[in-house]
Amino acid sequence: MPDNHQPDRGLHLERSGNILIVILDNPPVNALGLRVRRGLLAALRQAQSEEQIHALLLLGSGKNFAAGADIREFNQPRQPPLLREVCDQIETCTKPVIAAIAGNALGGGLEVAMAAHYRLAVKGSRLGLPEVNLGLLPGAGGSQRSVRLIGAEAALDLMLSGRPLSAEQALELGMVDRLGLDARVDGLVYAHELLADRCGVRRSSELTTRLADSAAQQAAIDAARTKLPTQFRGLFSPALIIDCVAAACEQPFAAGCQFEAAQFQRCLASPQHRALLYAFQAERAAAKLPDTTGLAIAAFSQAGVIGGGTMGAGIAVVMLEADLQVTLLERDEQSLAAGLSRVEEFYRQRVSKKRLSATAAAARLAKLRGTTEYRDLATADLVVEAVYEDLAAKQAVFRQLDSHCKPGAILASNTSYLDIAAIAAVTNRPQAVIGLHFFSPAPVMRLLEIVVPPQAAAEVIASAVVLARRLGKVPVRTGICDGFIGNRIMSVYRRAAEAMLEDGASPYQIDTAVREFGFAMGPFQILDVAGGDIAWATRKRRAAQRDPQERYVQIADRLCEQGWFGQKSGRGWYRYEPGSNHGVQDPAVLEIVARERERAGVTPRPFSAEEIVRRYLAAMINEGANLLAEGIALRPLDVDVVLLAGYGFPRYRGGPLYYADKIGLARVLDDITTFAAEDPQFWRPSPLLIRLVEQGQTFASLNAE
Structure with missing residues (x-):
């Protein structure tokens, strides 16, 4: 039978002898939108x-089997058939259905595969149920079928972590029946073998082996529940996922699916789902390529990194993980050896x-070499400078790069604060200079700020976005x-925390309130992790430019003068036992705080957790509005x-400006106005925030492209 492409169905139908081949075809990831769902039901009716x-034989076109639901339908009324109905029809089909997976089978895609009677996965495939990342749970029987296929413990890990399985892991667990090299070829071979052996259908809903050891299943469920207060x-949604797994172990399949459907609807209606969906879509929008028509996008194969400290070595690792040849440059052999050792x-x-x-x-380390000579960077397509935060030092590096790097090479600085334009100005190619601000630890942190100086060429900006995506980072463009x-x-917001500290809140009270809001760490914990000496150096650098009217809290300086820099010194805002990163409250810190309050003439007052969070967030939101008004942030x-991917803002709250819209911009403005009575210099409402409130608009109204 010839290729029967049916665009209204979002799939192809082909015949190979007595096997109907159904090829999902909904680019780019074969999302299971309405057309695909209707097409699948039509194909099943035809087969029957x-x-x-x-x-x-179910296949996916392109590089994916099916990467889940069509996210464009999430904010729309659901139209039948629902994916749950499609999966039920696949499973109840009286003729064997084989899913041959290549690429991603995620979310609804894996639910379709689990509804099939047999499964094959091509090496390199990824199989997962990542719905928890959007505040959801599997809604098409996935929680019920996964338990019957791989047991409660593995199913819980799959759904609660959101991490996909490799094809090999899926085979070992029993999620798939065999591995292959080519989905179509090996899938057809498997189908013919099943028919020759008269295997018939094998429905996941009817499997009972994994449910036999009820004590083991219950132990896995109990263990997952104990993690809820800390890990989740x-x-x-995690608690509801566990409830669904419990239902799979205790109830008949149909009843379990009914329970799952009800919990799915609860998740779908929750504020957390809306916030997490916004965060997902915001990251996609931030990473979207600019118009590249007519631009020469760089093809990166060789990269240089200047500086082998913690950050430079981390950036080198990120480049190696993206399969780039990396040359690490240091000022002398001793420093170079230390830098290479960090990577190793x-x-x-x-x-x-x-x-x-x-x-x-x-294999990765084979792509790394070290040097102390700038001439060894002559063939690099990109060089990232990661020396210490000093403008003169960075300018000296860029003069060398300008002399030794080939025409067309992109020269990037990893500066956290300094003016990229001033760095670019010392070169004869300012159009090729850009900021790539990685976050520490670079191999872990997802955010990459792309800092764009005025003279940066359009192809350099676009190439930086392409590079960020290749590195697995979330790029956000920022001005200077x-x-x-x-x-x-x-x-x-750190200054807001310091003001509350001087006014009567303890650092431990502030950290606790911020953590309870959802941040992983409070501001004083973060200072201890980052190193108080770094922030101290920044404060001293800015001292000459500090507004005399600005309130300056000196408590952190007193700690630094004691040599208390945080975890690295064993003492900071917290005290650390040797070899431990777990901080305990330090009475000596509170004594310093009390002395500084007295020196500043401050009478301490009590703060509630709610007030701490309101001030912390109001400062964050107000400054975000200022950045938008100044054009530093585009949207x-x-x-x-930036705050979600780089600063620990709780993802389930969407981000500070999304959160501001939800609680109401008028309330935020009222808070700032109230706080301004005690410190009008710091609490100055952003003109943009005022305008939005006056016009009845939201930050979301400014996100339209």
Whole structure:
């Protein structure tokens, strides 16, 4: 039978003898939208009605099997058939249905595969149920079928972590029946074998082996529940996922699916789902390529990194992970050896934790070389400077790069605060200079601020976005100011925290209130992790430019003068036992706080947790509005993505400006106006915030492209 492409169905139908091949075809990821769901039901009806069809083979076109639901339908009324109905029809089909998976089978895509009677996965495939990342749970029987296929413990890990399985892991667990090299070829072979052996259908809903050990299943459920207060603090859907797994173990399949459907609807209606969906879509919008028509996008194969400290070594790792040849440059052989050792240690740790094979680690390290000579960067397509935060030092590096790097090479600085334009100005190619602000630890943190100086060429900006995506980072474009988007906002909400500290709140009370709102750490914990000496150096650098009218809280300086820099020194805002990163409250810190309050003439007053959070967020929101008004941030969603991906803002709250819309901009403005009575210099309402309130608009109204 010839290729029967049916665009109204979002799939192809083909015949190979007595096998009907159903190829999902909804680019780019074969999302299971309405057309695809209707097409699948039509294909199933055809298979059931035609005697000459003995089996169905499900495939995905392109590089994916099916990467889940069509996210464009999330904010619309659901139209039948629902995916749950499609999966039920697949499973109840009286002819064998084989799912041959290549690429991604995620969310609804894996639910379709689990509804099939047999499954094959091509090596390199990924199979997962990541709905928890959007505040959801599987809604098409996935929680019920996964337990019957792989057991409660593995199913819970799959759904609660959101991490996909490799094809090999899926085979080992029993999610798939065999591996293959080509989905179509091996899928057809498998289908013919099943027919020859008269295997018939094998419905996941009827499997009972994994449910036999009820004590083991209950132990897995109990263990998952104990993690809710810590690992899933503040989240709504994880508890419901566990409830669904319990239903799978205790109830008949149909009843379990009915329970799952009800919990899915609860998740779908929750504020957390809407916030997490916004965060997902905001990141996609931030990472969207600019118009590249007529632009020469750089093809990166060789990269240089200047500086082998913690950040430089981390950036080198990120480049190696993206399969780039990396040259690490340091000022002398001793520093170079230390830098290379940091990179090697990263891979030693990954191998020891079984996150990477020794062979794969060796292959990555084979792409790394070190040098102390700038001439060895002559063939690099990109060079990232990561030396210490000093403008003169960075300018000296860029003069060398300008002399030795080839025409067309992109020259990037990893500066956290400094003016990229001033760095570019010392070169003869300012159009090729850009900021790439990685966050520490670079291999872990997802955010990459792309700092755009006025003379940067359009192809350099576009190439930086392409590079960020290749590196697995979330790129956000930012203009030039002290600290760009993230650090500038952080400096403001940190000042708000310091003011509350001097006015009567303890650092531990502030950290606790911020954590209870959903942040992983409070501001004083973060200072201890980052190192108080770094922020101290920044404060001293800015001292000459500080407005005399600005309130300056000196408590942090007193700690630094004691040599208390945080975890690195064993003491900061918290005290740390040798070898431990767990801080305990330090009475000596509170004594310093009390003395500084007395010196400043401040009579301490009590603060509630609610007031702490309102002040902390108001400072954050107000400065975000200022960045938008100044054109440093292009859209509110860019501010939200920076705080979500780089600063620990709780993802289930959407980001500071999204959150501001939800609680009401008028309330935020009222708070700022109230706080201004005690410190009008700091609490100055953003003109943009005032305008939005006066016009009855929201930050969301500024996100339209």
